[in-house]
Amino acid sequence: MPPFSRLRSVDPARLPLVWRVQDLAPEEAVLPTGHAALDAQLPGGGWPVGSMVEVLQQGAGPHVWQLLLPGLAQAITRQAGPVVLVGAPYEPFAPSLQAQGLPGERLLWVRAEKIAARLWAAEQALRCAEVAAVLAWLPKSKGAELRRLHMAAQQQRRLLFVFRDAQARHDASPARLRLLVEGVDCLQLRILKRRGPPLESALPLPAHSARVAALLEARKRRSGTKQAPAPALARRSHVLDRTAAITG
Amino acid sequence: MYWIALLPSRDDERIAWGWRALQFTPRVAQVDEALLLEASATLRLWGGRKGLLRRLFHDCEPLACAAWAQGRTALAALAMLRLQLRGQAAPARIPQEFPLDTLSAAREHVPTLERIGCRHWGELRALPRGGVARRFGAALLEALDCAYGERPERHAWLQLPEEFDLKLELAALATTAPELMWSAQRLLTQLQVWLQARHRGVLALELEWTLDLRRLNGVRLPSHESIVVRTAQPVQDIAHLRRLVGEHLSRSTLSAPANHLRLRSLETIAWSAGSKSLLPEDEVKGERLHQLVERLSVRLGEGSVLMAQREADHRPERMQRWQAARQSMGAKGAAVARKTVAPVAPAVSRGAKRQLPCDALYPPWLLREPLRLEVRGEKPHYHGPLRLLEGPHRLETGWWDAQAEAARARDYFIARSDEAGLLWVYRERLAPGTGEGEMAPVRWFLQGIYA
Numbered sequence A: 001m002p003p004f005s006r007l008r009s010v011d012p013a014r015l016p017l018v019w020r021v022q023d024l025a026p027e028e029a030v031l032p033t034g035h036a037a038l039d040a041q042l043p044g045g046g047w048p049v050g051s052m053v054e055v056l057q058q059g060a061g062p063h064v065w066q067l068l069l070p071g072l073a074q075a076i077t078r079q080a081g082p083v084v085l086v087g088a089p090y091e092p093f094a095p096s097l098q099a100q101g102l103p104g105e106r107l108l109w110v111r112a113e114k115i116a117a118r119l120w121a122a123e124q125a126l127r128c129a130e131v132a133a134v135l136a137w138l139p140k141s142k143g144a145e146l147r148r149l150h151m152a153a154q155q156q157r158r159l160l161f162v163f164r165d166a167q168a169r170h171d172a173s174p175a176r177l178r179l180l181v182e183g184v185d186c187l188q189l190r191i192l193k194r195r196g197p198p199l200e201s202a203l204p205l206p207a208h209s210a211r212v213a214a215l216l217e218a219r220k221r222r223s224g225t226k227q228a229p230a231p232a233l234a235r236r237s238h239v240l241d242r243t244a245a246i247t248g
Numbered sequence B: 001m002y003w004i005a006l007l008p009s010r011d012d013e014r015i016a017w018g019w020r021a022l023q024f025t026p027r028v029a030q031v032d033e034a035l036l037l038e039a040s041a042t043l044r045l046w047g048g049r050k051g052l053l054r055r056l057f058h059d060c061e062p063l064a065c066a067a068w069a070q071g072r073t074a075l076a077a078l079a080m081l082r083l084q085l086r087g088q089a090a091p092a093r094i095p096q097e098f099p100l101d102t103l104s105a106a107r108e109h110v111p112t113l114e115r116i117g118c119r120h121w122g123e124l125r126a127l128p129r130g131g132v133a134r135r136f137g138a139a140l141l142e143a144l145d146c147a148y149g150e151r152p153e154r155h156a157w158l159q160l161p162e163e164f165d166l167k168l169e170l171a172a173l174a175t176t177a178p179e180l181m182w183s184a185q186r187l188l189t190q191l192q193v194w195l196q197a198r199h200r201g202v203l204a205l206e207l208e209w210t211l212d213l214r215r216l217n218g219v220r221l222p223s224h225e226s227i228v229v230r231t232a233q234p235v236q237d238i239a240h241l242r243r244l245v246g247e248h249l250s251r252s253t254l255s256a257p258a259n260h261l262r263l264r265s266l267e268t269i270a271w272s273a274g275s276k277s278l279l280p281e282d283e284v285k286g287e288r289l290h291q292l293v294e295r296l297s298v299r300l301g302e303g304s305v306l307m308a309q310r311e312a313d314h315r316p317e318r319m320q321r322w323q324a325a326r327q328s329m330g331a332k333g334a335a336v337a338r339k340t341v342a343p344v345a346p347a348v349s350r351g352a353k354r355q356l357p358c359d360a361l362y363p364p365w366l367l368r369e370p371l372r373l374e375v376r377g378e379k380p381h382y383h384g385p386l387r388l389l390e391g392p393h394r395l396e397t398g399w400w401d402a403q404a405e406a407a408r409a410r411d412y413f414i415a416r417s418d419e420a421g422l423l424w425v426y427r428e429r430l431a432p433g434t435g436e437g438e439m440a441p442v443r444w445f446l447q448g449i450y451a
Helices: A003-008 A036-041 A064-078 A094-099 A115-127 A143-156 A166-170 A210-223 A243-247 B011-022 B048-057 B074-086 B104-115 B121-126 B129-136 B138-148 B177-198 B238-251 B289-300 B325-331 B346-354 B357-361 B435-439
Strands: A051-057 A083-086 A107-110 A133-137 A159-165 A177-182 A186-193 A203-206 B003-008 B028-031 B034-038 B066-071 B165-174 B200-211 B224-235 B258-270 B305-310 B320-324 B365-372 B374-376 B379-381 B387-395 B410-417 B421-428 B443-449
Touching: A036 A203, A051 A143, A051 A166, A064 A083, A064 A133, A064 A159, A064 A186, A064 A203, A083 A115, A094 B305, A094 B357, A107 A115, A107 B289, A115 A133, A115 A143, A115 B289, A143 A159, A159 A166, A166 A177, A210 B357, A210 B387, A210 B410, B003 B011, B003 B074, B011 B028, B011 B034, B011 B177, B028 B074, B034 B074, B048 B066, B066 B074, B074 B138, B104 B138, B121 B138, B129 B138, B165 B177, B177 B200, B177 B238, B177 B258, B200 B238, B224 B238, B224 B258, B224 B289, B224 B325, B238 B289, B289 B305, B289 B325, B305 B325, B320 B325, B387 B421
Parallel strands: A051 A159, A051 A177, A083 A107, A083 A133, A133 A159
Antiparallel strands: A107 B305, A177 A186, A186 A203, B003 B034, B003 B066, B028 B034, B165 B258, B200 B224, B200 B258, B305 B320, B365 B443, B374 B379, B387 B410, B410 B421, B421 B443
16 A cells, blocks of 8 residues: 555544644642632643643732632642732732632741842742742733743743733743733633633623622622612621621 | 772862761771771671672762772772872782882882892791891881781771861951852851761751951951851751751851851751652652751741731731741741641641631731821721721720730721722720820721722
8 A cells, every 4th residue: 555545544633642723731739729710711621730831911909819719728738838929019918818728927028129039939839849939910911021930930840820911911931821901890811812712702700709709799789770878887797707697 | 808999089078988988897097098897797787799889889969979999908909099099900819919109108219129029028028027127227127027917907986077167278268158058068068967977967067268358348258157057856857957047148248258167966866757658649859847947937037937826806907916927936846847747737627627707808918017097077088089898896995005006996997999899997096085086187098909
C-alpha cells in the first residue's frame, strides 16, 4: 500500500493528542474556581496551577474576593501555608474572609509601596514551599517583570494571581489566562486570553457573596419597588443579620 | 598507627578544617603548616582507610578542598605531604629516602649535613648517635626517632570550642556594609562546620566589625559596631543565614571604614535534623515559611509582613489585630511551619467555632482609618450619592475604653454607589445626654468595601 493511502485512512480528529480549534487545551494541574460557569470556560476546568493568572480591572479593590475566595478556600486545604497578599489595596477583614472559608491565620499580608519591592516579595513568596497562593497587586509593571514572576510560578508550581489596571489590556502579557473584570451589580468577566478559542461574550458571575445577596434580595422584596430613604434614627432594631428572619 | 597530613588550600580555613577533622577522629593536631590526624582508632567506624578518605575529602561542601598525604607516623605523613606539594614523587623506600629538609627539626642543619654527604633520613640515622647529639643537639635525634616510630609523639590535640567566636582581618578596608559580605560569608562557612561538628543549630548570631578610626570629623566613634541576626528555627544550612546577613548588611551603614570582622554565636540549641520521607511526593522543594517571613521582614520591615489575629471585640477595627508575622509565628511555635505536607488545617476548625453568624455579612476589605464622607443634602456621597440598602446595624460599645472616642454609637449601613459598588458606611451617633448634639451635622464614614 502506498503511504498516501495509508495516511488517508487516519482520521486526525481521532488521534488523542490532536485537538481542534474549538477545543480548550488541557492543563496539567488546575484548581476548581468554585464558579461552575467559569470552570466550564477555563482550559482544564479551573485556575491553572503553575502559571500566572492576570486579572485586569478598574481600580484595585473590587471583586477580588468574590472571584477568588472559593478557589482560595480550596487551595489552603491542599497546602499548609498561607495565602500571601502582596501590596493589597486595603486591609483584608479577617472575620468576613473567615466566614467565607479563608481564615485570617492563613493570610500573610505583605505591605510594600514600591513596585520593585512588590515584585521581589511576590517572587520570594513563590519560591517558598509552603505558600498556598500568591496575590500580587502590580498596577504598573512591565512585561519583563511579569515574565519573571510567571517563570517563578511555573518552576515552583504555585497559584499566582496578578492584578493590574484595565488599561493594560492592550499590552502583551506572559500570562496564560487573562481576565477582565467589569460591572458593579453583576460581575462581568471577559476572558481576554486563554488556551483555546477566544470567548466572545462576557461571563456573568454573582457580584456579592451568597449571604449578602440573600439579604439584599430579601430587603428588596420587602420594601417592594419603593426606594428606602435614609431611615430615621430611632426606628430600627440593631440586628444586621436578619437574613433568616426576613427570608424565612 | 595511621596518620593523615592535610593542608587546606585556603589559609583562613585551617581552623574549620580542624573542626571538620574532629568529626572523624578525636586526635587532630596542628603541626607547623599542616593538620595531622591520627585515625587508627576510628578506621573501622568509617569503613577502613578508603571510606574515611572518601568521607573526609569528597563531600567537604562548604570548605575548599585540601591537599593530603598519609603515613605511618605523623612526621612521615607530613614529609609525604611536603614532597607532594613540591611536586616530587614519593621515594622508593619510606622513610629512609625522604630528603632531610622534609623534617622540620633538620631544616636548619641541612647545609652542614649535605656537606658531609648526608641527604636522606636513613643516612642521618646511620651516623653515630653520640656525635650527632653533640653536634646538632638532642632535638634532631628525638624528631628522627619519632619519625621512625621508635619514640612516642606528643601533640597538643585540637579541641572544639564551646562557643563559636572567630575574628577575621579584612583583605582591604571596607567602607560600606555590603563590602563586608564576602568576609562574612567566609566566617559563616566556618560557622557551618562548627555547627555540624557540635551537632547544633544556630538561633542567633552577632556580626561585629571593628572600626579603623577612633574619631571622625571630631566625633568620637565606638571601637566597634555590630548587628544581631536571629532566626525562628535553628539552622545548620548556611544559605538562609547568608541571605539574612546579606539583607541586614544591605541596610546597615558603617560610621567609619572597618578593618576586622568577627562572628559570634549568641544562641544555639541541639540540632535535630528533620525526618525525611521515603515517598518522592513528600519531598518539598523550596524554602520554608519561616525563612520567607524572616527575609521579607528584614528587607521590608517587621511592620510590613503581617498576620491577622482575631480579637474579642465588636468594633470592626478592633476585631482583628495585624501582628508582625515574625512575632506571631514565633509565639505560635512552628506548628504550622513544621507541617509541610499535612493538608489538614486545624486553624479552620478552631476559627469556625469562633465565627459569628453575621460575619459573612461583613465586607472583605476594611479601611483602617474610616474615611469621612462628604454630605450633601443629608445624603452621604462617595463617587456620587450613596443609596442605603440595608441597616442600620447599631454598635454601641467600647465605652470602657477611655482614649477611644468610639464611646459614641455607630449605625452601620450597606450602601450602594453607582461607581464603587457596595460599601459599608456608618453614621456616627452622638453620645446620649448631649442635647445640643442634635443640632450638629451628622457625620458619615466609609469603613468597608464589598469586593
